[in-house]
Amino acid sequence: MPDDVGTKKLRSTRWFGDADRDGFVHRSWMRNQGLPPHLFDGRPVIGICNTWSELTPCNAHFRRIAEFVKRGVYEMGGFPVEFPVMSLGETLMRPTTMLFRNLVSMDVEESIRANPIDGVVLLTGCDKTTPALMMGAASCDLPTLVVSGGPMLNGKFHGTDIGSGTNVWSMSEDVRAGKMSLADFMDAEACMSRSAGHCMTMGTASTMASMVEALGMGLPSNAAIPAVDSRRYALAHMAGRRIVEMVREDLRMSTVLTRRAFENAIRVNGAIGGSTNAVVHLLALAGRVGIELELDDWDRLGHDIPLLVNLMPSGQFLMEDFYYAGGLPAVIRELGDLLHRDALTVNGRTIGENTAEAPCYNRAVIAALETPFKPAAGIAVLRGNLCPDGAVLKPSAATPKLMKHRGRAVVFETIEHFKERVDAPDLAIDETSVMVLKGAGPKGYPGFPEVGNMPIPQKLLKRGVTDLVRISDARMSGTAYGTVVLHISPEAALGGPLALVRDGDMIELDVAARRLHLDVAEAEMAKRRQAWKPPAAAYDRGYAKLYVDHVMQAHRGADLDFLIGKSGAKVARESH
């Protein structure tokens, strides 16, 4: 079946356009939903890919958003059809949502390709739903527009603002240090999440919503409008209108997702203090559209970008404040010629045109380029004998005095081993130590969980220690902070050098020199390498086995090797 988008005949007319037996089947069953015949007259069919689920609280308002998208689609003479895909709720799913990001991308890709869809609106919110939907849609490459669900309102607790995730980590450490009562901690539960929406810190969800806007895949202001603000619904309405035009213009995802768009996104990520998770997600997305993007591009393009946005976990404010201060358009305008201002966006205008007049209403939240909150805030990519294929660190969330550090390793072989051992009174650890976690990479866990920001041992917390150098092959939550080296590649489960670290080894971190070094003689390393045994397989069937057999390492975006690239929207055979 040819892919007819952009020609006179739309792709969907292959299903709905003929007065024959197959056309009868395709239309008749759809009409059981009360659809009148004129909807099958050759107008653009717009899929609304919905990750609504009551098990994904961040996306639980998405049915309402879908209704507003539909209004816009109808207004412009399109035919909207909403369809579900697997939803990934960060807070409930075990062992980790990242195990399923690639599975959802397959669900999205095959759902779009197999159905009579001419253009797609992706409804995304909770962390992995954004990259998963974009990756799947990119492999089909139809006209596509992303509508993010928006962040929750600021948390309010005992007269102060509290942020999703960030204050969970800080308050739970305060409880362990004896600085906060358990009753107060439990009281904060309802105060933190008091409206629909995703995490309202600059965690992974807010970061990825910002990446959507910086890549040109969403309408201006998509990133920050709170989920319950009426303007979020107006944006969804306008997205519905625009996607119909995009189908008529044949403006496909690959036309927007150029190398320049990715370079813009990397620089914006530095300016907003975005999550390290954006690194793996954008590497994977680039792989789907055939853009050569490498881990080192993050450092090369982003290292000198100053932090302009004062949001937790790198700063003080929350997404609601960010929107009222001007949101991402104000940041993009501020970055000036550091961005490719001629990059095309889904509204048909360039990112420069979209933001030329973008105002900033609050310099306490969005700084001017000349007076940033922190200099050089982009993701640092480290190399060295501990991470031959790279590792990352987020300088804006780290402790300056630990950025150059030499200390003794305290090793945890798995996250379970960490939990058993971290608060043992006899654990030989002090503020100069380097905490090392193994077995939390893509294959090793498996699924690449967010456990890299290991909690500080209680005995150190009680002495007022708030940060330690921590290194691992894991990811960390975008809401987390600390001097945390992540995504070490190759991971320990593949026998990477991380697997060979032992208690007491000296480790050197030098972020300025982009170096992570294990100070152990090569002869000793060779002996350890010979003695190393790979861990037993965790799964012998099902999707998890497919994942373990095919997942790539962090520096390649942790996509499945057979999903790289795109197949377009063509379907070779008719349905029979």
Ligand code: FES
């Ligand atoms: Fe869903 Fe943070 S838990 S965005």
